[in-house]
Amino acid sequence: MAKKNRSKKKKELSKSRLPSEAAAKEGLHPDIKKSVLAIAFLGLAVIFVLASFGNAGPAGSLLYLIFDRLFGIGYYLLPLTSLALAGVFLFSEERRFYGVTLLGAAFFVAAGLGLIDVIGPERAGWTGSAIGSIETLFGYTASIVILGTLLVASAIVMLNAPLRFRWPRQEDEESTEQEEMEIAVTLPEAPPVLAEAPNPPKADGGKEEEKSEEASKTPRSAHATARAQSISQKFKNYVAPPLSLLKSSVEKPTPGDLRANANIIKRTLESFGIPVEMGEINIGPKVTRYTLKPAEGVKLSRITALNQDLSLALAAHPIRIEAPIPGKSLVGIEVPNKSAAVVRLGSLMAYSEFHSAASTLTFVLGRDVSGEPIFADITKMPHMLIAGATGSGKSVAIHSLIVSLLYKNSPETLRLAMIDPKRVELSIYRDIPHLIAPVVTEGKKALSVFRWAISEMERRYELLQHAGARDIKSYNHGMKKEPLPYIVIVIDELADLMAAYGRDVEGAVVRLAQMARATGIHLVMSTQRPSVEVITGLIKANITARVALQVASQVDSRTILDTGGAEKLLGGGDMLFVSSEFSKPKRIQGAYISEEEIHTVADFIREHNKDISSDEEISFGNGAPGSPGAAAGTNLFENFSPGEDDEDDMYEEAVRVVREAQKASASLLQRRLKLGYARAARLLDIMEERGIVGPGDGAKPREVFVGNNEEPS
Secondary structure: OHHHHHHHHHHHHHHOOOHHHHHHHHOOOHHHHHHHHHHHHHHHHHHHHHHHOOOOHHHHHHHHHHHHHHHHHHHHHHHHHHHHHHHHHHHOOOOOOHHHHHHHHHHHHHHHHHHHHHHOOOOOHHHHHHHHOOHHHHHHHHHHHHHHHHHHHHHHHHHOOOOOOOOOOOHHHHHHHHHHHOOOOOOOOOOOOEOOOOOOOOOOHHHHHHHHHHHOOOOOOHHHHHHHHHHHHHHHOOOOOOHHHOOOOOOOOEOOOHHHHHHHHHHHHHHOOOOEEEEEEEEOOOEEEEEEEEOOOOOHHHHHOOHHHHHHHHOOOOOEEEOOOOOOOOEEEEEEOOEOOOOEHHHHHOOHHHHOOOOOOEEEEEEEOOOOEEEEEHHHOOOEEEEOOOOOOHHHHHHHHHHHHHHHOOOOOEEEEEEOOOOOOOHHHOOOOOEOOOOEOOHHHHHHHHHHHHHHHHHHHHHHHHHOOOOHHHHHHHOOOOOOOEEEEEEOOHHHHHHHHHHHHHHHHHHHHHHOHHHOEEEEEEEOOOOOOOOOHHHHHHOOEEEEOOOOOHHHHHHHHOOOOHHHOOOOOEEEEEOOOOOOOEEEEEOEOOHHHHHHHHHHHHHHOOOOOOOOHHHHOOOOOOOOOOOOOOOOHHHHOOOOOOOOOOHHHHHHHHHHHOOOOHHHHHHHHOOOHHHHHHHHHHHHHOOOEOOOEOOEOOOEOOOOOOOOO
16 A cells, blocks of 8 residues: 555656756757747748859859759749748747648659649749649649649648638527637646637527426416516517627737746746746636745745746836635736736626526626636625726726626616716617616716605515515516516716715615615716725625725725725736626636627617617506606616705795705705704705706805895795
């Protein structure tokens, strides 16, 4: 037994050889071999040309004499072929194809000689005459076709340049092309091992969605069934956008010299007294992760402290060290690629994991550092916060989420409420049938959205209570009433709302975050100012799913994630994602969707679903007059606007004070009526809406439009 254990240990040690040792056995790096061959063929081409002019000395003259007898005027194919080979070895990205390339070159020369001999007999030397003898078998025309075909085919093999002509793409060919999207790079050495992403299987989203919808249907009462059938019949005509509207082109990243970088990392750490064993290398869209296992007794803090030293040695900035990698006894060093690959939303939506997901609120996040697709489910989050600096990719992340949901849901299963203080980001989706009401662009109306959402949440809890259901899923599956749609409230810029109505917005967000999950109401918020004034402690405590894109400092990263790391991201959709499913932030390259694609999808939904109204009462149940269910439509949120339904009891007294003083300010109302600042400011806002006072103008006092003896209209 002891001998067997020792032999096993020896085998394990032999398997865990360092890449430097394995590399030493294999000799020159393939790139070096290619460079040497390129220079050699370039020199050979020059010698062939010089020999033809008699400027290569006696040896060159002898060489020219021999090949002139063998090839005739086909001699000039030799320098041409040598020059082509030099270019192939110099510029091609492929590594091990020397034999095939040289074989293609030989056939190219042979076909060229035969073609010359057929066209001009006895002009291609002895070799050309031998090859051109096929004319006696096939005749003149057929011989030219055969030799011409061989010439072109051998040129393609030699140059490693396939023909790019293709017929127009068909929808059923998309899944086949998706097989090319995976990044599978293999090193010339066995260690380190490169992890390969699996090929995406064929996806037939429509059929699987229909199956899941059929499985969720339950018996209903006669009246409810008749009513639900009329509604489902209306939504049965809903036409979902096809996947062909989205681009799914595939780009490969350029990670640089993997083996050299692995050796640099190993040598740098060893120079600081940290022996390590290099592990597998994962090539992602934007970064490449080199894994290593430190020797026993080495503190991880010693490795993380060498961040700047490794960045200097690798000539790459910034690098990120993940110590340890969750679920593995390894340390990961993430190095930026020489050139990044764009992760297209369309290529990820082709995966069957997306179409066959049980939850209709599954959406695409992107690819991780191993190139694996990452999908998330809003119902498990159940709310999400996206934060990052300007230009880091927040709006693209919002759009990819919305488009993912639009592909998986009809207006019967999903309704959207959008708040866009910037006025330009979410207006693309105007008039789509999924919208509860037009996109809200004003801060005051945004408060109405929150008030409506809270009221709708309370109404739904009453429905769940009466039905004996625990959440919206069990209500929709088991109850004999019409199903309730999920509601996703998208806020493109939280900072603007917090700056103007901080306390009201925070209170509404916290209440929805705490209670709305069971009723199917979810929040998705983004902000470009990740400060504690915007992402308060209460908001952060109740929204555990957070996405951090590139930020300016570690302080901002800690504000979003409670840990550093976001300041080392590369921008352009590079993100750290944290949720209840991950113990540590997970690095993901976000999915990209262009503005043109967004317009195309939104236009398709509008044009093909004109008969479906965006304010279907059935989507919110049979509410009594004044309830959220009965208030759906363009004026839905106006019924919950502040200052109308919730008029302050002190309003009349505040108007009297302003009329008597002939000036209006929050401090005046605070002193006279003994109010807090928030309530006094709200009273001023109501008076401004009703034309009693003018708008605020910096340090200047507000203008009062009501005289001392006048009654407000």
